[in-house]
Amino acid sequence: MSGRTLRLAIWGLVAVNVVALAWVMVISPRMTANAAGKIGHGEYTLAATDGTAFTETSLSQAPSLVFFGFTHCPDVCPTTLGDILTWQEALPEARDMNIYFVTVDPTRDTGDILKDYVGWVDGVRGVTGSEEETQKALEAFGVYAARVDLGDGDYTMDHSASVFLFDKDGNYSDRIRYQEDFDTAVGQLKALLGT
Amino acid sequence: MNVFSLFAVATALIVGASFASAGDVQHGNKHDAHDETAMDHVQHGDLVLTGAYVRATLPNQPVAGAFLTIENTGTEDEMLVGVSADFAGRGEVHEMKMVDDTMQMRKLDAGLVIPAGETVTLEPGGYHLMFMKLDQAMVEGETVNATLEFENTGPVTTSFNVEGKVAKRGEHDHGS
Numbered sequence: 001m002s003g004r005t006l007r008l009a010i011w012g013l014v015a016v017n018v019v020a021l022a023w024v025m026v027i028s029p030r031m032t033a034n035a036a037g038k039i040g041h042g043e044y045t046l047a048a049t050d051g052t053a054f055t056e057t058s059l060s061q062a063p064s065l066v067f068f069g070f071t072h073c074p075d076v077c078p079t080t081l082g083d084i085l086t087w088q089e090a091l092p093e094a095r096d097m098n099i100y101f102v103t104v105d106p107t108r109d110t111g112d113i114l115k116d117y118v119g120w121v122d123g124v125r126g127v128t129g130s131e132e133e134t135q136k137a138l139e140a141f142g143v144y145a146a147r148v149d150l151g152d153g154d155y156t157m158d159h160s161a162s163v164f165l166f167d168k169d170g171n172y173s174d175r176i177r178y179q180e181d182f183d184t185a186v187g188q189l190k191a192l193l194g195t
Numbered sequence: 196m197n198v199f200s201l202f203a204v205a206t207a208l209i210v211g212a213s214f215a216s217a218g219d220v221q222h223g224n225k226h227d228a229h230d231e232t233a234m235d236h237v238q239h240g241d242l243v244l245t246g247a248y249v250r251a252t253l254p255n256q257p258v259a260g261a262f263l264t265i266e267n268t269g270t271e272d273e274m275l276v277g278v279s280a281d282f283a284g285r286g287e288v289h290e291m292k293m294v295d296d297t298m299q300m301r302k303l304d305a306g307l308v309i310p311a312g313e314t315v316t317l318e319p320g321g322y323h324l325m326f327m328k329l330d331q332a333m334v335e336g337e338t339v340n341a342t343l344e345f346e347n348t349g350p351v352t353t354s355f356n357v358e359g360k361v362a363k364r365g366e367h368d369h370g371s
């Protein structure tokens with residue numbers, strides 16, 4: 001490699017670094033900040049397992065929890081449903097919230113399948129619909145989901161594992177992270193419910 | 196500042212920033228409940244398998260995660276290369292990771308190394324045995340058998356207790 005080529009290569013790397021750095025430090029946080037004000041808002045129409053439509057206006061009926069998952073999920077999704085059950089037990093007011101489990105795998109998770117799946121925890125509604133409307137909803141919530149093939153036609157879904165909290169007016173207020181400490185999570189719910 | 200140091204600084208900053216954002220998801224109480232119940236202890240060559248359990252499934256959940264602790268008391272590394280069970284059309288060794296709030300699950304194509312003299316724990320949120328195409332629901336309180344395949348020591352069949360749906364806090368099962 002000539003000296004000139006080497007210099008060019010190094011400057012190329014520097015340029016890549018600078019762009020990456022700008023992304024990490026400036027652009028990416030700003031995108032998150034912009035999205036934060038309107039998380040959950042946008043045009044999407046899905047179907048909830050109680051027979052109602054799930055749209056952005058569903059978020060402004062009562063304080064609500066929204067989380068994303070799929071039934072072919074070995075761990076995170078059952079854990080989160082179980083967590084919600086323990087939160088309800090600790091905080092009876094939490095039973096009055098609207099709780100939505102939105103599938104990121106609408107092809108396999110039909111309404112009938114979801115209904116029994118979430119039915120294990122009182123008050124949780126499953127949400128499914130077309131691929132297209134699901135995609136719109138994921139974008140509205142800023143949720144990442146991607147299909148990962150396992151071979152032989154099987155696949156799993158990478159997906160965001162947080163539970164989103166919305167106040168009674170449908171404004172995003174907070175999120176409970178996966179495997180959040182129990183007391184912290186209950187504290188976040190109390191703050192949301194003003195109790 | 197010359198080109199090389201600029202490059203080094205930029206790289207260090209990027210690496211640092213990535214770690215900072217990855218770091219804050221690695222928290223939480225991973226393993227509160229399971230230590231009391233599953234006491235089965237299986238010796239397989241130099242390997243000791245303990246605490247094997249599979250998580251009870253929710254209605255219509257066609258997959259199940261299973262967990263155990265594997266101790267390698269030998270002087271050679273061992274490799275867990277596969278798993279199978281009568282109740283599942285497909286069994287694999289998987290890893291789960293949280294990357295910036297996103298749950299990622301991958302098959303460990305090469306298998307899971309159990310280093311000589313060390314203990315590897317398969318637990319929720321990390322390494323697990325993944326059973327897919329389940330023929331039956333995993334019902335809490337029951338026991339199922341599965342066969343683990345090790346590269347050097349060969350296969351061993353062991354029983355797994357089926358444990359509650361609420362993995363973290365044990366006794367909250369809700370019935371169904």
Ligand SMILES: [Cu+2]
Binds near residue numbers: 074301325
């Ligand atoms: Cu898995």
